[in-house]
Amino acid sequence: MSTTSTESPRAQIGVTGLAVMGSNIARNFARHGHTVALHNRSIAKTDALIAEHGSEGDFVRTETVEEFVAALQKPRRVLIMVKAGAPTDAVIEELANAMEPGDIIIDGGNSLYTDTIRREAAIRARGLHFVGAGISGGEEGALNGPSIMPGGPKESYEALGPLLESISAHVDGTPCCTHIGPDGSGHFVKMVHNGIEYADMQLIGEAYNLFRDALGYDAGQVADVFTEWNKGTLESYLIEITAEVLRQVDAETGKPLVDVIVDAAEQKGTGRWTVKSALDLGVPVTGIAEAVFARALSGSRNQRAAAQAQGLAAGSLGDKPADAEQFAADIQAALYASKIVAYAQGFDQIAAGSAEYDWNLKPADLATIWRGGCIIRAQFLNRIKDAFDADPSLPSLILAPYFREAIEAGIDSWRRVVATATMLGIPVPAFASSLSYYDGLRAERLPAALTQGQRDFFGAHTYERIDKPGKFHTLWSGDRSEIEA
Numbered sequence: 001m002s003t004t005s006t007e008s009p010r011a012q013i014g015v016t017g018l019a020v021m022g023s024n025i026a027r028n029f030a031r032h033g034h035t036v037a038l039h040n041r042s043i044a045k046t047d048a049l050i051a052e053h054g055s056e057g058d059f060v061r062t063e064t065v066e067e068f069v070a071a072l073q074k075p076r077r078v079l080i081m082v083k084a085g086a087p088t089d090a091v092i093e094e095l096a097n098a099m100e101p102g103d104i105i106i107d108g109g110n111s112l113y114t115d116t117i118r119r120e121a122a123i124r125a126r127g128l129h130f131v132g133a134g135i136s137g138g139e140e141g142a143l144n145g146p147s148i149m150p151g152g153p154k155e156s157y158e159a160l161g162p163l164l165e166s167i168s169a170h171v172d173g174t175p176c177c178t179h180i181g182p183d184g185s186g187h188f189v190k191m192v193h194n195g196i197e198y199a200d201m202q203l204i205g206e207a208y209n210l211f212r213d214a215l216g217y218d219a220g221q222v223a224d225v226f227t228e229w230n231k232g233t234l235e236s237y238l239i240e241i242t243a244e245v246l247r248q249v250d251a252e253t254g255k256p257l258v259d260v261i262v263d264a265a266e267q268k269g270t271g272r273w274t275v276k277s278a279l280d281l282g283v284p285v286t287g288i289a290e291a292v293f294a295r296a297l298s299g300s301r302n303q304r305a306a307a308q309a310q311g312l313a314a315g316s317l318g319d320k321p322a323d324a325e326q327f328a329a330d331i332q333a334a335l336y337a338s339k340i341v342a343y344a345q346g347f348d349q350i351a352a353g354s355a356e357y358d359w360n361l362k363p364a365d366l367a368t369i370w371r372g373g374c375i376i377r378a379q380f381l382n383r384i385k386d387a388f389d390a391d392p393s394l395p396s397l398i399l400a401p402y403f404r405e406a407i408e409a410g411i412d413s414w415r416r417v418v419a420t421a422t423m424l425g426i427p428v429p430a431f432a433s434s435l436s437y438y439d440g441l442r443a444e445r446l447p448a449a450l451t452q453g454q455r456d457f458f459g460a461h462t463y464e465r466i467d468k469p470g471k472f473h474t475l476w477s478g479d480r481s482e483i484e485a
Contacts, residue, residue, distance in 0.1 A: 011037035011060045011071045013163055014078040016091060017109075018045040022081030023053075024142035025108065025135070028167045030057025039068040069098040075129075075159050076103040084111045092119060092130075101127030104156050108135045110270055113184035113191055113277075117357075120152060120183040129156035132183070134190020136374035137169070145169035147374035148177035149193070149366075151186030169373030176369040181359035188277075188353050189366060192346050195274025195288040197238075197375050198267075199342035202291035202430045204242055207335045210417065213426050215324050219256035223247045225328060233336060233406075236378030265295040274349070281352040286437045287342040290429040318423030327420070333410030334417040338434040340407060343384060344397035345437070364388035398441065407438065 014037035015026040022040075026049065029036045037060040040046045050059055062068040069076060076099055080091050088107055095105055105128060107116065116132035123130035130152055137146030148168045150157065157179040168177035180186045211217040211225065223246035230239045248257040271292040278285040297304075321327035347363050354361035367385035371377055387400035397403055407414075418435050421428040440446060455461040462471040462485040471485040 009071055009073050011035045012073060012077070013037070014039060014068055014072050014076070015081060016040065016065075016068065016078060016095075017081035018049055019081065020139050021108075021135075021142050022079075023049050024139055025079065025081060025146075025167070026059070027053050027056050028143055028145070029163070030059060032166045033057070034163060034166070035060060037062055037068055037071040039063075039065065065094050065098050069095065074100075074102070076100070077106065077160055077163065078104070079106045079108050079133075081108050084109045084115075088115075089119070092123070096123060096126055096128055099128055102129070104129040104131060104160055106131040106133050106150070106152075106160065107187075108133050110134075110190065110194070110268065111187050112273055113188035116151065116184035116187045124153070129153050131156050131160060132185075132187040133164070134180075134186050134193065136190060136193055136370075136376075138375065141169065141373045141375075145176070145373050147193075147369050147372065147377070149180050149186045149189045149369065150177070151180045151183060151188075153182070154179060168369075169377075171368075171372040174368060176371065176373045178365050178369055180365075181354070181361050183357075185354075185357070185359040185361060188357075188359075189350060189361070191270050191273050191277065192349050192353075193370065193374060193376060194270035195278075195285065195349075196342055196346040198271035198274070198291040198295075199287040199346075199430060200236075200238055200339060200376055202294050203287070203335055203338050203342065203434075204238060205294075206421075206428045206431050207331050208242070208246070209426060210331050210421060210428070211328070214320055214420065214424055215327060216320070219246045219258050229332060233379070234332070234339075236380065237375060238378075264299045264301055266299070267292070267295050271295070277353070278349050281349060281356060283345070283349045283352045284437060285345040285349055286433040287338065287345055287430050290433045294427075294429055314425045317425050318420070320424065321420060327416075330413035330416050330420075333413035334431055337407045337410045337414045337438070338431050339380070340398060340403050341434040341437055342430075343380075344403075347384075347397055362388075362392070363394075364392065396441070398438070 012034045013029050015022050016039040018026065018038060018040040026036050026038060035058040038046045038049060039062050043063055046061055050061060060071045062071055072078070078095055080088060082088055082091055088109060088111060092105060105123060111132060120130040120132065132151045134149035135142065135146050145168055148164050150160065150164060161179060165175040165177045168175045170176065180189050208222055211222045223243045226239055226243040226246065230243065246256065246258055250257045250260045253260055271288065275285060275289045275292050350361055350363060350366065353359065364385050367381045367388060371381045383402050384397065387397060387402065388394060394400055398407065414435055418428060418432050421431065452463040456463050456473055457476045460473055462473045464471055472482050473485045474480055474482050
């Protein structure tokens with residue numbers, strides 16, 4: 001093991017930005033036998049990593065960007081793990097000035113995909129490769145095997161792919177890493193992954209809330225339910241950790257920790273980006289959007305306090321469920337059905353993004369690499385992979401036989417949960433919007449016909465007819481006859 005700088009370039013990969021995620025990924029590379037060059041704006045962090053974890057592998061300590069780049073074998077591969085936005089741009093520029101044609105810059109942060117598209121074009125023009133790599137799994141995943149979603153030029157993956165695949169999570173011997181597609185596709189897919197994660201967490205939160213407020217369960221009882229659920233179709237990382245969180249007891253008060261935590265959820269921005277992008281692409285991601293809005297509402301502390309101080313009326317509330325066991329089973333079915341909707345909407349957005357930017361994304365590949373390492377990893381993803389393997393052009397995940405049957409088996413439970421929650425005054429925005437989305441898909445007629453009539457009345461926006469082709473306009477301010485537009 002060596003931990004000092006060297007004149008001869010021998011590092012296979014360099015990592016700059018040695019906060020927790022960057023440090024853990026650097027250690028992961030080293031543990032897999034790769035020599036890792038280390039760089040950080042504050043050299044103290046570099047030295048701390050080497051002091052604490054230098055025995056885990058072969059690290060090359062560097063101080064300046066020039067020294068850092070010089071320590072790397074060609075083609076030079078540098079992974080940036082710094083804050084998204086201006087800090088990332090600054091590091092990219094510094095690296096690009098010190099690198100040569102054919103070298104590869106990898107942005108492993110949560111960058112906005114449109115920024116990645118811009119950066120890739122600018123770096124390509126300088127003869128370098130730029131890879132936007134979505135990395136999911138948090139601190140633990142970074143160290144022990146994340147899910148990695150690298151975009152960028154296909155030829156860059158030849159030099160980079162084996163390195164990334166070696167440190168990624170593996171499921172059934174398959175790495176949770178593959179080349180996603182051109183320019184910003186990797187960060188786009190990671191963004192949607194995070195959006196699905198938001199929806200998944202919100203749905204779990206709504207299920208938890210129903211157990212507490214509709215059935216009167218304490219945190220420990222709910223934890224037991226989630227532990228049981230984790231043995232079946234809902235088996236997933238998020239269900240697993242939900243039980244862990246609910247079992248945690250606060251040392252100071254002796255209460256469940258969840259009852260001591262302030263109920264105002266924060267967000268880093270990827271959920272918002274997902275919804276904004278979906279709006280631009282014209283894709284309904286109602287479950288994800290409601291999850292983002294639910295976090296925003298939870299954070300509206302002044303409004304909530306004012307509303308509670310004034311005692312906003314609840315109206316005449318219904319009775320709590322008499323059969324707790326049945327209602328618990330209903331919640332489970334509603335959670336599963338709503339989860340299917342969230343993933344279906346996420347994959348719809350990925351398909352729309354792929355078409356918009358000509359990325360040729362393959363949904364089965366994404367389901368494959370999300371099976372391990374990432375936050376939304378779940379047994380469920382094997383079914384999604386199977387569905388897209390069977391029909392790569394599947395119009396909606398909901399229409400795949402397995403998922404259609406799962407929803408149809410749980411539809412009555414789903415309706416009971418939403419109706420009961422409504423009558424008890426318990427907010428379930430993600431459950432309810434997911435059910436409405438499903439009902440919207442299956443409805444023979446939607447009120448959009450009226451919307452088109454209104455739009456034509458006030459703005460001459462035209463409409464189509466069900467009985468003949470073409471576009472039409474009614475002369476609303478004239479004799480109200482119809483003309484072909």
